[in-house]
Amino acid sequence: MVGLESDMADEAAEAKQSSVGGFFARLAAGRMLLIGLAGILALLVFTEAATLTSAALIFFSVALMLGALPLAVASSADRPSIRRLAQRAPPSVWPETSLKRMADALPEPCIILDRRGYVRYQNRLAENAFPIRPGDPLTFRLRAPDLVAAYERVAAGGRAERLEFAERVPTERWYDAWFAPVEAREGEGRGGFVILLFSDKTEQRRSEKIRVDFVANASHELRTPLASLAGFIETLQGPARDDAAARQRFLGIMHEQATRMSRLIDDLLSLSRIEMKAHMRPEAPVDLVPVLSGVVAAMEPLAREQQVAIESALTEAPVIVAGDRDELVQVFQNLVENACKYGRSGGRVLVEMTPPAGEEGPRVTVRDFGPGISAEHLPRLTERFYRASEGGGSTRGTGLGLAIVKHILNRHRARLLIESQPGQGAAFSVEFPAQRRAPDFDQSVKSEK
Template sequence: MEALPKEERGFAQELALRFRREWLLLLLLSTIALIAFVAGANDLLVFALWLPLVVAVLSRPLPEIPVVPVEMPVPEPPVFDPLPLISATLGTLDMPVVVLGGDITVLYRNKAAERAFGDLPIGTHLTARLRSPGILDMLRETIATGQPNQIEHSERLPSERVFILRVAPIDIGGLAPGMGNYYLLSFRDVSELRSIDRMRSDFVANASHELRTPLASLKGFIETIQGPARDDPKAQERFLGIMLDQATRMSRLVDDLLSLSRLELKSHIAPDQTVDLKPLIIHVSDALLPLAEELGVEIRLHLPEGRVDVLGDRDELIEVIENLIENACKYGQEGKFVDVFLKGGGRLPVEVNVIDKGPGIPAEHVPRLTERFYRVSVADSRSKKGTGLGLAIVKHILTRHRARLLVKSELGKGTEFTVRF
């Protein structure tokens, strides 16, 4: 009773006192009636004495219960934190994304962001990983204005990559009062696009240069034949031979360009024919035998017994082997030998190794050998009638065949080209 409010406690005490008095009176009269009954009084008299009292007691109205207003506490609605939902959604993306707070601390990063930029601990400031002033200025502007922004950012290490960074506030629709603002920082990798643009511009510049040189030579010799050498048969014969070489060079260049274009169109289609590499290598060796004899080089084949099958396009694989052996003969003729090994087959990976004993290639040039028009020595390449596109064609063909080209070279000891299927 002590725990009840004051009004309710007084009402309970009054009600208990009243019930106690009335029940005592009822008990007293009942006792008198019982004594009268035992003493032999008339039943009707006893009943007459007892009944009015019972009716009077039971018919008395109960006191009114005071209504005390009670103020019930209103529970506060639970605060909705949208970060788990945001994290679950962004975790499915394959592009790097980071959720930042208003103080540019990392609240969430997906697996793609970890792979791209390493560990980004939750709660750390973004500048612990990205220190570019341009990025920080962009983030501060978005936090101040609430407007999305983007910037281009380059990473130099461990490899050169270019990203388009975009930051925008996350609109949570007012469902998280007091939770602060969230900002989504996304990274779109455009390294490949930039590389393609650079390659395209380099390609146009190099192709124009490669074609301009023989065209200028042809034009000059034609003008000479029409002018000073008009009546000089010996000069005309010599000039016509040079013009034929230049025209042949342009023809090879155009053929290689068309071959590259054709390969790019079907680079995503893997070949499904079965090709035995053993007779293919023998065929290429026989076709290059006149060139090898002219250069004083011996082509030595090291072939296993039985078939060595791979999935591929026969004509394209002939072009790969022919390019590699021809380059080994031309640029490694000082070693006098070119060894061709065929290994693997069955459950083992198939490898074709073309090894020369020439002067070798400096290490800084090896990673760029398959670039279009890239030459270790421009003068040496042109003197050997190279177009600078041979290894680029080899790379494209092997990419289509899901194969790899590995290059090992040591100055003074030669070069080894390995095709691994």
């Protein structure tokens, strides 16, 4: 329907251009008559003939020439010069319906440009990926210098070109762009166009990066526990072969190291899966109240082991956000687990929620009352494998928990805020964006309760 309305608007514009061209053609055809009329008027003015006879002569001359003008135009319509003048209307800058339908049928984002760089049509996929309105220059949305240079070469008559470029906002994405000229058909008064076709390579590029990072991280972090296991095995096979007490102690340390390696691999795989989907924002409606209630209940055994009491201050009304429920559970489990382990000296952990208000979205804070974290550590807490030495005692994690939290929240367009002072505990707050429209609160969400 949008395409047909656009076609009607294009045809109306062309009709207007044709009518203007026809007027100028008729004016050119009757130019001799107009010149004659101007000569008669000039003669009467210079001879100062202002009598009644002169006025009558002027009246009959004008009437005669105006009556003869259509005849002169009709008789001269077959002349080649007049036909060329009538056909000299500006070419259309809007694509035909068939070209638009071709763009709509493509499985990739497609934009149709004229030879001046203005967008003349885009399919639905292009609207979602690169919001830009028809009539705007391409550079309003895509400003990569290599992309603009490739378009200019193709628009100037060059061959089709392909190049890669990256979009950094709102998330990093990679594309293959293909420029191809579409020439006007012979005999048409229409200008040519340039087709811009995109192919999303984000997932492929992320897979390559994740594979390289996984190998580098795993080889680096697994080296220490593997060396420890190898040393204990050699000791048990040699000097401690018959020492039952040493064997029991070494086996316990080996079990701890093997468990740590297992957790490390699980966290690396989890981080890799999250990074694969970083450019895809989740849209399912999730109620935060049952999510947080479930996390608090699930972390009770760990809290008892660490001799910590978990307190919660949640709202009774549903608080709906757009997100992935499993990933949000993982976020709050990591935050509560860290609070129990590293803030256990405070004896309690508080999970509280602030409902949305005005332009601000909901906020969830996990607060411990332990030793706190020094200011120099706060900016680096979400880095991979970074561990602050304060407050942890003998507890050691993989150093990936907060990195996973950060990547999940980036995917949800949420923010992680960390506030802490030595001796006053630490507060990790998750701020969700305000909902412009409430997600559908369907039966699947209600069933989570």
